Each structure stands twice: as C-alpha cells, then as structure tokens.
Amino acid sequence: MTFGAEGREERRAVPVPRLVDHEVRRREITGAVRRVIVDGGLEAVTFQSVAAEAGISVRLVQYYFGTKKEFLLATHRSVMETAAARFMQRWEALGSDATPREAISALLNELLPLDDARREEAIVLGAFNTASISGNGITAEETLAAPRALVAVVAEQLRRTQHLEPSVDPELDAELVLAAIGGIAQGMLPGHYTPELAVDLVDRLLDRILGTKQLSAHPTNI
Template sequence: MPRLVDHELRRRQITGAVRRLIVRGGLDAVTFQSVAAEAGFSVSLVQYYCGTKRDLLLATHRSVMENVGTRFARRWAALGEDILPREAVRAVLTELLPLDEQRREETIVLGAFGTGSVTGQGITTEETLTASRLLVSIVADQLGRAHHLQPAVHRIDLIAELITASIAGIAQGLIQGHGTAQLAEELVDQQLDLVLGPRDENPSESAIDDTTP
C-alpha cells in the first residue's frame, strides 16, 4: 500500500525551515533552493506546497501567528475570569517578550516580516498588521476595565497604542542585546505604573469598573 502523506506536517516542516533561515539571514536568505536544503526536501516538493515565494512567506507568517495565538490563548485561559486589569495587561505584554528561544525566534521572524513589508519583499503592511491591531484592542479593553487611571490618561486608545508600540521596541532591544529580561519586565511594570498608578501605593487600582472612562 502507498504510504499516506501528512500534508499538514509537510507544511509545518517547510515553514519551520523558512523560520530558521530567516533567523539566520533574514528574508533575503529564503529561496526555494535554500528552503528545500534546510527542510531536506526537493525544490519541486516545496513548490508543490507553496507555489510562489510570496506564498511561501505568507504561509510562514501565518504559521508564526498561529503559534503565538495558540500560546496566547492558553495563557489567557489560565488567567481566569476574575483576572484584574493590571495583571491581564502585564500577562499580555510579557508574553510578547523574547524571554525564551521560541519567543526569540518569533520576534526575529516577525521583525523581518515587518521590515520586509516596507522594503518590497513581496508582502504588504496590511498582511502583517492584523495581530498588532488585535493587541491594541485587547490592551485598550483591559485598561477600560480599570477603575483607577492616572489623571494624565485622557484617551485609552492612544495609551494602548503607545504601550504596544513600546513593547515591540523592548522586544527588539532584547534581541539586539540591549538590557536583560529583568529590565524588560521592569519596563513593563513602569509603563503600568504610569498609566494605573504604582500598585503598592494604590491597592484600590485593582477594582473593576465595566464602563470605560
């Protein structure tokens, strides 16, 4: 009998090879030949699953976002329904920091796609921004649940944009060797202090109000 082929496994092996190549050499390192060699497949097999280089890159981007989304969903479910706004936002932000090898790889790969979307690598900004917009929405929603916000906070949507932009910068800084994991987490806490007030000085900060200020 002919052996059954696990097509989903083949796709994961191919996109995994692309991810490793991007980590080592950026998007320019990705060719059908290099991917085939990295995955241990023939060029024709890689082309069968991903017809063009653009298809190959987009499939890889989707695979990274699916991995991030699955991990994030597990983390979010573990927080429970009674999670306080500060803890919820902190969990979201620290999950995005490259504090282990998997998240380090994801940060490098997504950073390469972000750069590639503005330097003519065959993908567009719109195809890489969905996750960022969702993140801003989640942060804004959680800040909106907080009973206490600092007086300088007039628009939660802008604060959410600022926080998510800064976490991307912190993550890239860690990849480049700037600072430590401890510093990164301290920077997250500092941002939350500026928005919600110092936690140890404001125990009532955790109170939840279902209406957005």
C-alpha cells in the first residue's frame, strides 16, 4: 500500500476507461459502409475497407458486426430509417389538413436524389437492389420490409381519395407509383433526368393517378 503525496499522484495517474456509446459506434460503421458503397459499389465493401473508412480497427468492426452480411443489412436499415425520419418531419410540416395528393407528393419527393444526402441513399439502395438480383449475398426478401411499408402508406392516402376518384385501386396504384419513382430516382443518378424534370414527372404521375391538381389545396415545397 502506498501513502502520502506519492500515492495520490499514483492514483491520479490511473487512466479512467472511456465509456462508449455502442449505438453511436454502430452508426459510424454503417455510415462508413454507405460511403464505401457510394465510392466503389457493394463489391468494394469488406471489413478492411469499412474499418479504414471509419478510422477504426477491423477487429472493432467485427466486434459490432460478426459478418459482412450483418453490417450490410444494418446499413440498409439505417438508410430507410433516415428516410423515414425525413418523411415524418415533412408530414408534420404539412399539417393535419394536408390533402392526400400533398402527402403522397411529399413522400415521393423525399425518395428522389434531390440533394447529396438523398443521392447517397439512392446509390446505396440501388446497389442493394442489384445485389438481390445477382445473388451477391443479399436476397430481395431481406430488404423488402421498407418498400412494403411505403406501399402501405401511399395506398392509405389513395384510399382517402376514393370518394373523389372511385376508379383508383389503392394497392395496385401505390405499387405503380413507387415503381415509377424508383425508376425516376435511378435515372437521375447518371443525369438522365434533371431534378426539375423529375419533380415534373412526379406531378404528372399524380395527375394520371388522382386526376387534376384540384385535389391539392396548396403547393408542396421540395
């Protein structure tokens, strides 16, 4: 046992372990996975490339995600959760008196790569879609929860218009709308569609599904 000033100095010199927020660490890793996908595609994603991008050790990545598939699926979920948070903010800004058209338009515009954050999401989701087609370790069934949820949301809004547009089939039209938006979003990435044209296409699509723009009480901000 050590006494006196020397002992106090010795006690002060003992390092205190730093507390780690594990959820923050997981988000750092999935954020790194996103950036690796954007730069080099899904095939560029390895434990080594993700660790280097995140600035941490490979062993630490393995600690949080035991397999590559685990951090890929966690990354897909993180993209969809980020988008969902934006949807909710957008809908809250619209208010409870928003028309079905305004609600659907707000959601669809959030799916378009109209800024850097949404462009990154579109690239990442496109990479996952390609992987599910090619059988590159990810199946379509493993990434379908979010698209199905989007279809359900759009279908619910379309049901609100049935007293005005009885020809609308909510489920089928929701599938059609989201299939079209997926194509438009992917077409924007190489520059096939400009942001202005993409927004116009969304309006035109909703005109075809819902009829005239009279269903909208006020314009939706992008």
